[in-house]
Amino acid sequence: MQVGIIGVGLMGHGIARNVLKRGGFSLHFLDHPGNQPVDEITGLGAVACPTPAAVAAACDVVILCVTGSPQVEAIVTGKDGLVAGLKPDTVIVDCSTALPESTVRMGEIIKAAGGQYIDAPMTRTAKHAHDGTLNLLVGGDASVLERVRPVLASFTETVAHVGPLGHGHRLKLLHNYVSIGFMTLLAEAAAQAADADVDPQVFVDVLAGGGGASAALDRLAPYIVAGDREGLPFFVSNAQKDIDYYRAMAEASGARKPVADAVSAAISEVVEDGHGQAYVPELVRLFRKSVPR
Incomplete structure (x- = not known):
């Protein structure tokens, strides 16, 4: 072949x-x-x-x-x-x-x-x-x-x-909406914790020992704790694209999408600020009150 x-x-x-x-x-x-x-x-x-x-x-x-x-x-x-x-x-x-x-x-x-x-x-x-x-x-x-x-x-x-045909992409968009949605939520929480001077390792350990344990935490933890973004080399602009594809799919089927709309708005703001080529773990930094450079 x-x-x-x-x-x-x-x-x-x-x-x-x-x-x-x-x-x-x-x-x-x-x-x-x-x-x-x-x-x-x-x-x-x-x-x-x-x-x-x-x-x-x-x-x-x-x-x-x-x-x-x-x-x-x-x-x-x-x-x-x-x-x-x-x-x-x-x-x-x-x-x-x-x-x-x-x-x-x-x-x-x-x-x-x-x-x-x-x-x-x-x-x-x-x-x-x-x-x-x-x-x-x-x-x-x-x-x-x-x-x-x-x-x-x-x-x-x-x-x-x-x-x-088409169900592979339908399920991929469902999967990516859940995955990116989880990571966006987690990045916002991690940014708030950092702004409040919470020890990042303590933050990760508390989540890992409770309801926050997840693949999203596993992927973002290296950045939260040590600033290592390489575990998830996925551009924020691509995350926005996938969420917006999900929203288009949901709209075409008449499904509700208020949470997806909020995730899209949060990511879009980062992209519009010129950070579309950042990796998704960097949302932890980009969501902070005063973005560290």
């Missing part, structure tokens, strides 16, 4: 290295200025391609790992996009975080062009991508998933089939 990837960023780089090293597959990737350094993967035999169409023409499976729906739509339908180079029965695996309605539309376009489409967003971090232990939530035809499962196995710990 010839594998392609579009989006060799923080997550995609880990996927690419494991497709090559653990899976032993040939790999083509889109040459793009947003990529992480590609020396490692080219050293393992990965081949750069100038356009998405060129990636599609060379591959039986193409993994998308880009920011969101506008990027996915441009890759699929734009000039020299995937549709222009798609071979019959090629499977597109969308690991991005995208709007379910857009995902269904892209699936229909790829199917009309003779290919297959599944959404397979990730629920772990860049470190898990590097280690090849991501978890995927897959929406789409189960038989298509089985065809590409050997490729997915090279960079995952678990692969869950969660329903028809």
Whole structure:
């Protein structure tokens, strides 16, 4: 199986290295200025391609790992996009975080062009991508998933089939809303504790021993205690995007979203102040009364 990837960023780089090293597959990737350094993967035999169409023409499976729906739509339908180079029965695996309605539309376009489409967003971090232990939530035809499962196995710990096309992204947005919501709440509490000169280790220990124990605390504790942001290299701007995707999904279904609106407002203020490229743990600092520089 010839594998392609579009989006060799923080997550995609880990996927690419494991497709090559653990899976032993040939790999083509889109040459793009947003990529992480590609020396490692080219050293393992990965081949750069100038356009998405060129990636599609060379591959039986193409993994998308880009920011969101506008990027996915441009890759699929734009000039020299995937549709222009798609071979019959090629499977597109969308690991991005995208709007379910857009995902269904892209699936229909790829199917009309003779290919297959599944959404397979990730629920772990860049470190898990590097280690090849991501978890995927897959929406789409189960038989298509089985065809590409050997490729997915090279960079995952678990692969869950969660329903028809679009349900992977629906569940990813639900997951990220809860995860980002928890971390935003925790960052605000940690900032208030710091403003009140509460010992950060005591703050973390009290939460860990009670109702505050959580994955959110585990991820933010290194920053709260020691200023180490590297445990969660996820941009605040991407967190805002995911929350706003959740809000759009909720609005389309008529669901209530007052808490999501509040989380979005809190994060948006940070982004508007010029801190969109901060990592999420840094919200602990950015939420303080007087932001330490």
